[in-house]
Amino acid sequence: MKMLTLACTLSMMSAFTLALESIKLKDTINKGFGVVDILKPHARSTFKSDLTGEMLEAYKQQNAGNLVFAIDVNEAANGTEKASTQGVAVESAVLEFDMGSEVVTCNVFTTNTAAMLMKKGASQRSEYYTLIGATGSSHITPSTDGDIFGSDFGGTMTMPINSEACTGTSFDLTNVQRASLTLQFLETDDKLGDPEAFYDYSNGPEDIAILTANDVSFLNFAQIGVDEAPLVIAKSQVTEPVDSWLYYPTSDSFFVVSYEDQYPNLGDYDFNDLLVGYRVGFGFRNNDQSGELEVVSIITTGYMIARGASYDHDWYLHIPINESVSGNLTMNMFKEDSEEQLNGFPITTEVNDALDVKILANSKSLMHLSNQAFVNTLSDVEKIKGKKFSFTFNLDTPFPASALGQPPYDPYLHVLNTGQEIHLPGQVTRIASSANFGDTSNFKDENNYPYALIFPDDFYPPLEGVDIGEAYTDYLNYTLSPNQTNETWYMSPDTNKTKNIGKAFWKW
Structure with missing residues (x-):
């Protein structure tokens, strides 16, 4: 770094x-x-x-x-x-x-x-x-x-x-x-x-x-x-002095992760079953003895963006660190468009070994509309703002910045109806009780199609039931043969097949 x-x-x-x-x-x-x-x-x-x-x-x-x-x-x-x-x-x-x-x-x-x-x-x-x-x-x-x-x-x-x-x-x-x-x-x-x-x-x-x-x-x-x-x-x-902060992707932008929750089946492949925006910040302190930067605190902020699923989910964020960590974690969950927290928050817990945090429990209960199965994925239904979350993790013992894994880290879904975990390609399962614990499929199907994708925060999700390849015509070419000419496929949505819900709306 x-x-x-x-x-x-x-x-x-x-x-x-x-x-x-x-x-x-x-x-x-x-x-x-x-x-x-x-x-x-x-x-x-x-x-x-x-x-x-x-x-x-x-x-x-x-x-x-x-x-x-x-x-x-x-x-x-x-x-x-x-x-x-x-x-x-x-x-x-x-x-x-x-x-x-x-x-x-x-x-x-x-x-x-x-x-x-x-x-x-x-x-x-x-x-x-x-x-x-x-x-x-x-x-x-x-x-x-x-x-x-x-x-x-x-x-x-x-x-x-x-x-x-x-x-x-x-x-x-x-x-x-x-x-x-x-x-x-x-x-x-x-x-x-x-x-x-x-x-x-x-x-x-x-x-x-x-x-x-x-x-x-x-x-x-x-x-x-x-x-x-x-x-x-x-x-x-944050309970310890911090010399500097570094944010991923930046101090004013977010990763957006989107899932297809029918894994291991392809489903309708509309990639709008759950959309979450998140940002991770690291508080660094200079170690005068070793000359290294050390991580003393970690902060995450994010929003629920859309939920186009019949299934219910828990959403986790695992931040890979190449050594065991321990400390206190404080979780905040804010009501829509408000700085008032949900009943029971903030919650403080002890972390040991790994920073693997269940942030959104029961996505259906956290984001819903009366008489509607889906939220922010239908063309003729009003958009609503989702919950905002944040957590602060104060380490008992700082660790060197060199031990940090690479962004966008490991945001993953646990589908409560099927018991399946869904990760970005290249990650591994983490919940011992999940139906696919120990899965070695790399979270892609036989045609190399993933079940979780990371986008910049101006991404528009496909409408309900619209294959992402129809909403973004360059997606198929990129999946089969990534190159410089098609790597920006997500910047050219079909406006008739996507939901106009960018950061200007969901980041309240």
Whole structure:
């Protein structure tokens, strides 16, 4: 993994790099918007010279390929905001680096919290990253020399500097001539009350600081103001400090897995018996002794998308790890289009040996319509939103990142009517009581047709009873003879034979 290389680089960094301190920057966010020169320290900063490209590169290497910023949230007491918990939502963040030979821009960011919010003028809530903090007290960080020590800085924002997050060709910041961060907070419809009133930007200005890895760990672990914030989807269930996060497929996209549940029979092969979208995030910490990155926490988030089956199922996600693991797992299950959890959730359990989690139990009961056998697979029936789930797994003992299996991991179905397990090709059965435990068929039929497929999150499922080869005319050619000309077969659906239900709808 790329991050392993960064960890090795970290172990060889110069004394100058390791002596970095967090620095408060000159520019601020006013009325929800600001362009911050990230080379200019604040007049009251302990650092009295301009930052250099060498320093930005050192911050990036310390933070595993990311620049991380802290925001001193400074908001008026609207909704449930108060001195001990205040918040804003982030609509966009863009870093721009003038390298001399080219200008590199990066617009991918994450924070430690998110919430479902109504943007002013919008018709439905969407999920936005949020920044939460507090005023009226000082937070004592590990270093007494940096500008974070004794300050009110709370929420952190992480921005990766790499080819996936940025334009351009060079991501070494050593020779940067100019660098800026443009930050836009979300204008919420605060007339709705909370959570919109909590996350509006009603005061300011907000100060910004660039962070060392030590201060990132402190603030991420402290989760200042988070416990009292309303309707927060937080990493607050993570119990150990995390230096960096890495998501698969990305921090803002999902794998979509789809099944044909008649295994070992072919069935109608419409590949809509169950559709689930999921994303997996890994919390890493640098091991200063070994120089390796270690996994300390794992987070998964996802949605039920469609269920076009007469059968009932349990859905599991197995994340292969090349050694035994143990720890506490907290499972969350949210009602449709709501941050209210189902009765009985969250549930905390002990994990030993393998991370193999039953996430959806009895798919029929979790997603259904009155007087309808199927959900989101019929052309003339309304679409509905499905349940949202998440889990957090805190490890008793971290394991090296090199022990992780490859994405999209092992999402599998247990068909309750037949007892059969259905996996992606190449996986093996896992439930000792399943009807096909020990199956060696590779989960393909004699014609090489699979029973589970992974798609990007803009995939439209075939309508009920429509063979996937009819809904996507290039599918058969791809299955029989995969090549570069037909590998994007899923991007050309027959709109008359598929259900228009993309991420814009099911990701609420």
